[in-house]
Amino acid sequence: MKFASSYEPGEYEPDIYAAWEAADEFLPGGKVGGDNKLYDDNPNNDPKTYSIVMPPPNANGNLHIGHGLTIAIEDSLTRYHRLRGEKTWYIPGADHAGFETWVVYERTLEANGHTRFEYSRDELYAKVWDFVQEQRGNMELQVRALGASCSWKDLTFTLDENVVRRVYATFEKMWQDGMIYRGEKLVNFCPKHQTAFADIEVVHKDEKGKLWDIAYPVVDSDKEIIVSTTRPETLFGDVAVAVNPEDKRYKDLVGKSVQLPLTDREIPIIADEHADPEYGTGAVKITPAHDYDDYEVGERHELPRIQVIGLDGRMLENCGSEYAGLTTAECRKKALKDLEEAGLLRGEKDLVHSVAHCYKCDTVIEPTLKEQWFVDVKRLAKTAIEHLEADEIKFYPASRKQVLINYLEGLKDWNISRQIPWGIAIPMFRNMETGEWIFDTRTNLSEIEIHGERYVRDEDTFDTWFSSSHWPIVCTNWEEGEINPYYPLNVMETGADILFAWVARMIMMGLYVTGEVPFKEVYLHGLVLDAHGQKMSKSKGNVLNPLDMVTKYGSDAFRMGILRGRSAGMNQAFSEQSVVSGRNLCNKLWNVARFIQSIVDENNGPEEITEATKDVISDIVPDEPPTENMGEDWICREINEARWQIESQMEHYRFAESVETLYSLVWDKYADWFVETEKIYKNIPLLQATLEAILKMLHPFAPFVTEAIWQNLSWTEGLLIAQKWPSDFKYDPISAENYEMLMNIVSHTRSTLQGLSEANKGFSKADTTLLYGDDSLVDDNSLLVQHLARVKSVIPTDGQPRGLRLALANHELYLDVPEKIVSNYAKALEEKILSVGRELDSLNMRMMNPNYVDKAPAALVEETRKLIAEKESLIERLKQEREAI
């Protein structure tokens, strides 16, 4: 016997994964397709294809619990479609994670007493490359430990040559289409990391601040205008004071100038909608170089932009010698003091406002004027919206489609420049003489020469989302003019939190580059929260490592555990308890298999399997429905039923329900009832066939234990991963129905016995005899009933009923127990009568309503009538029992 008495995942998982990989089963053709070719020369010859990509985890990082969920979902889909016989391609990836990795690297640089400024960009790039190569591999091992059946030879790294080539091609196309422009705009600049960020990369936090009122004297007048500001230090960059055009208080001041305090400049008073008469004093200072709204006001009124804060977060020369070089905080303090001394500070009050922070280092983001590359997104967004509205992509959850459309409608131009060395270089060179920019892909050179003219490379790199928005295109090797059955992807599975950052951009880019949407369906998963519904975070100390779970309980247990109770788009709690119950299921299945193998061994002997028996066994669908044991018809029906459910659930991404369906099939139906019946009947071919079907159905969710069992069974061949999804079992529906009745009799017997034993100390259930009247069902199955109900014997009454009659409609059954035992049970009986009475009342109420009888469907009314009749006869019987006591 190969089966140990319990399943030890750690002993099997690494070998099994290696066996799959060695057999090339992860390639899209697999062994099923035979040729391992991506696709046939004639696409009509091909089976259906199924493609899915892995959102690339950070190449030099470790997987967190969210990756665990990602892989559990994606690999279940992959394995399911592979078993269905589709050419399934799950493409793994690794992300250079531009900013993330850069932050980690810069930290190690600083820890060694260096700074980024000591090196050229090319040197830094080379250093990080080496750093990442050293760290790489960890993540890939972890993806394997989770059982991901992805095609490793197709792994795409976000800096791979073909990715860069594709990104450059797109950029060039955009450049030629006039969608790329260089502009000096306000960008979210982190003074610590020295780089710009996209809007979605900054975190807004509510903070306590102060609102100061500052008087600006009106030129050639004794009047003054008081502005409200939270950032007095930006005063040096003021170029106007704005008031609302409707604001009567200031109407006559518009067009005049004010003296800008602490400086010798005069700035105009302008009228602009931006000024809210209700807020503060209704007058607002305009600083286009350091505030987004002011920037727009400046555009409208063609005002100059005066930058007064440097990239290092210190005040520039143009603020005057007293202020230049101060940090913004120092400058604010000094400016307020000076204003107060000048008698211009008129008030100060507390307020809470939201402030942008760097999502990585929490430094306050300084809106800063910078020359950057921008993508004009109007056309991209418009096309994306059109295709979304035409329902070309199905969303799970469905509501996110509209959310995405709303986002695209308000999308601003996309700043794609980042001041980080670690990334794909922007392929633009500038003629230092003329200032002209040209496109060139020779980004390995910092300078190039064309027709004797010298061009210098832009030092910036692309926003990672610009390259990763090509992900479905580059992973599937899509090429213009070639047929590619794997593009568009069947599904894009990723976190709901990157709907805007990534999904939106992949759709825009896919449409722009290929003219087609990049995927047919989007499944978004929510955040994995801790057991108490809290976000996992290092500072809270509630972070769970998926690999720890795998080590402790096994990969399958983790996968089933994390899928449980989870639905699309929802942030849901994760509890270790679900993993424990997943582990228990694996062990249960293991023992079921162990038991079945032992029966096979007893009857055949493992060595003596003849070719003839093999034929019988390998025919998974028995031609004739099983006879004799009705439990066999029943389990065949239940397995079919479960399989149909799983097929429909998988189509709708209801993974949690599939796990639930399988759990109940394996445990509550197969092990608790069917295998119990087989202790008497031992229909070996059917035991084998049903076990095989269950292993296949569970394989997508618990790949390791199912494969481990498959390998340990004496009669199976090949790898489970490469088998075919089961088809229908034949069965006799009447037998199946009868077995269910038998189950009902057994449960009721057990429950009554339990009631008796609770009411009577020392009562022995196992010594009790069950008597039956005129009942062919029980008569035919007395041995089975005796075994399942765990009674001493099941025999006919022979016309002499005695003991306690069971309250079952259509069956005359008695537990042969003394009257004293029964009388102690009277209270339980009384409760039962009351509860059935309540059910009967509610049914009668319904029938007494003439509208119900009139308007409800006839079948439903009929069913209610039948139910009432049943309940009435049941209550009658219970009352008789009570009388008898």
Added chain:
RNA sequence: GGAUCCAUAGCUCAGUUGGCUAGAGCGUACGAUUCACAUUCGUAAGGUCGCAGGUUCAAACCCUGCUGGAUCCACCA
């Protein structure tokens, strides 16, 4: 300010076009045990489905309002 989602047993969640006498797992209580499995088996208790209205023969489900919670977007001089 705009939007989306959520509220069902002690806990975590199912409940697909209204037909429910509202389910599961865990937990709890009681009982079993040389049986493939104590990672086991059996039985049971536990719920005015957030609140208030409405539509309907019928509402956990549809509509309106409210309360509480989560998330996203925008704004906050």
